[in-house]
Amino acid sequence: MRTAQAKRGLSGDVVDAALAADEQRRSSIAEYEQLRAEQKQLGKKIAMAQGEEKQALLERTKTLAAEVKKAEAAQGEADQRYRDLVMDIPNLAAAEAPEGGEDNFAVLEEVGTPRDFADEGFEPKDHVELGRILGAIDVERGAKVSGSRFYYLTGAGADLELALVNMAMDQARGAGFTTMIPPTLVKPRAMEGTGFLGQAADDVYRIEGQDMYLVGTSEVPLAAYHSDEILDASSLPLRYAAFSPCFRKEAGSHGKDTRGIFRVHWFDKVEMFSYTTVEESYDEHRRLLGWEKEFFDKLELAYRVIDVAAGDLGLSAERKFDIEAWFPSQGRYREVTSASNCTDFQARRLDIRARFEGGVRPVATLNGTLVSLARAIVAILETHQQQDGSVRVPEALRPYLQGREVLEPAAGAGAAR
RNA sequence: GGAGGUGUCGCCUAGUCCGGUUUAUGGCGCCCGCCUGCUAAGCGGGUUGAGGGCAAACCCCUCUCGCGGGUUCAAAUCCCGCCACCUCCGCCA
Numbered sequence A: 001m002r003t004a005q006a007k008r009g010l011s012g013d014v015v016d017a018a019l020a021a022d023e024q025r026r027s028s029i030a031e032y033e034q035l036r037a038e039q040k041q042l043g044k045k046i047a048m049a050q051g052e053e054k055q056a057l058l059e060r061t062k063t064l065a066a067e068v069k070k071a072e073a074a075q076g077e078a079d080q081r082y083r084d085l086v087m088d089i090p091n092l093a094a095a096e097a098p099e100g101g102e103d104n105f106a107v108l109e110e111v112g113t114p115r116d117f118a119d120e121g122f123e124p125k126d127h128v129e130l131g132r133i134l135g136a137i138d139v140e141r142g143a144k145v146s147g148s149r150f151y152y153l154t155g156a157g158a159d160l161e162l163a164l165v166n167m168a169m170d171q172a173r174g175a176g177f178t179t180m181i182p183p184t185l186v187k188p189r190a191m192e193g194t195g196f197l198g199q200a201a202d203d204v205y206r207i208e209g210q211d212m213y214l215v216g217t218s219e220v221p222l223a224a225y226h227s228d229e230i231l232d233a234s235s236l237p238l239r240y241a242a243f244s245p246c247f248r249k250e251a252g253s254h255g256k257d258t259r260g261i262f263r264v265h266w267f268d269k270v271e272m273f274s275y276t277t278v279e280e281s282y283d284e285h286r287r288l289l290g291w292e293k294e295f296f297d298k299l300e301l302a303y304r305v306i307d308v309a310a311g312d313l314g315l316s317a318e319r320k321f322d323i324e325a326w327f328p329s330q331g332r333y334r335e336v337t338s339a340s341n342c343t344d345f346q347a348r349r350l351d352i353r354a355r356f357e358g359g360v361r362p363v364a365t366l367n368g369t370l371v372s373l374a375r376a377i378v379a380i381l382e383t384h385q386q387q388d389g390s391v392r393v394p395e396a397l398r399p400y401l402q403g404r405e406v407l408e409p410a411a412g413a414g415a416a417r
Numbered sequence B: 001g002g003a004g005g006u007g008u009c010g011c012c013u014a015g016u017c018c019g020g021u022u023u024a025u026g027g028c029g030c031c032c033g034c035c036u037g038c039u040a041a042g043c044g045g046g047u048u049g050a051g052g053g054c055a056a057a058c059c060c061c062u063c064u065c066g067c068g069g070g071u072u073c074a075a076a077u078c079c080c081g082c083c084a085c086c087u088c089c090g091c092c093a
Helices: A002-007 A012-050 A051-087 A126-136 A141-146 A156-174 A187-191 A199-203 A219-224 A278-300 A347-349 A373-383 A395-400
Strands: A108-109 A178-179 A206-209 A213-216 A230-232 A238-247 A266-276 A304-305 A319-327 A332-341 A352-355 A361-362 A364-372
Touching: A012 A051, A108 A266, A108 A278, A108 A347, A108 A373, A126 A156, A156 A178, A156 A238, A156 A266, A156 A278, A156 A364, A156 A373, A156 A395, A187 A213, A187 A219, A187 A319, A187 A347, A219 A238, A219 A266, A219 A332, A219 A364, A278 A304, A278 A319, A278 A332, A278 A364, A304 A332, A304 A395, A319 A373, A332 A373, A364 A373
Parallel strands: A178 A238, A230 A352
Antiparallel strands: A108 A304, A206 A213, A238 A266, A266 A364, A304 A319, A319 A332, A332 A364, A352 A361
């Protein structure tokens, strides 16, 4: 266990401390339970006793009550100490995950070829420019109303998002997912249980004076959906596909990706979420990746799949596959989806179990982006643009865009400033 | 936001005023058995859940009456705080 944790840069001391705390917690619970049993038995005798005998028993049990109270407090403290320590321990990285940090990912495959604009004899525009020409994205007014990293999707832009959402939901529904629209304001338990209040807390919006959080992904309400429940094992896997807004402070990314809507404080997303067994989770992880690839294939985008390195997994994932699409304006692959296998990490924190033949055990949870709207829109506009600034609509998307084959420049576009 | 009401075992429900004899009552459902050409009905028994101890079975312990505190030798029951739901009012999309 310690070496596996070392792989993702965690010191063994943390684990040792938690183990010691667990030991202490167990012994204080045992002590409390023993005292409590004694107290209960005395209580029964008192109920039936009379006169002098009763008085004698009452004398004895008074001191016992004080001991019980003390043991109860000690047990509560030991339990809290253990919980505090354990909540900071990340999931074990998968043995297969590449070693190292952010740059040490392994490329699993490349699909499609990045479009070569030099061959076609024109310089590609970036999505900000295209968004202006099409009347699809208004970042100026987004900044005016809400600040930097906010935007309006207008006309073709709004239509494009709704089309992508509907296409994603149709695909998910067809694959057997239950469609969902979850709450995006949640209590601390949901946030902590999914692992977003640890190192990631800086990136989370908290509601002032309310003890509530805006979620950065619907993974949070989807994981917490079955919290404190015991599921029927025969109902697994449970698959949900949710459409929701996502809110991120982007606290650590000042100056990065400041142009356009590539990195924003708010975007919408369709997220897949699975509950299954730990044993099945590895195959399910591949299936989630498969559904993501299917979606981006339909959008006719060039992308690659990476196996994220152990040091870059975050708190809850044991392994993570990202899809990175090619962005012509940046000349490189950038993340558009992420599929994580959290094994039983979140399930233990949120107390999500299932009843199996051998007993009740935590389940495994997995999440994967089907489509993150802002980035998908950027990739589509930039990849399928034509010299005049119009954008070809991928065939699979046309039925969701009123049959449009091309998004045409809007009359008077660009004047809106 | 204001007023009132409710929250007990899978579901329904008794118990709460007046704390202990409640291992939380009864019904439905479910499970096992009997009876029976078959089914139903009838009869008998079982059935809150979770955690822990044990190699395992039996068994034992703790926790569990919305949640958290308090009072008490002892809390479903008394006190305080909170949450959810229902009804009405206010406000609002």
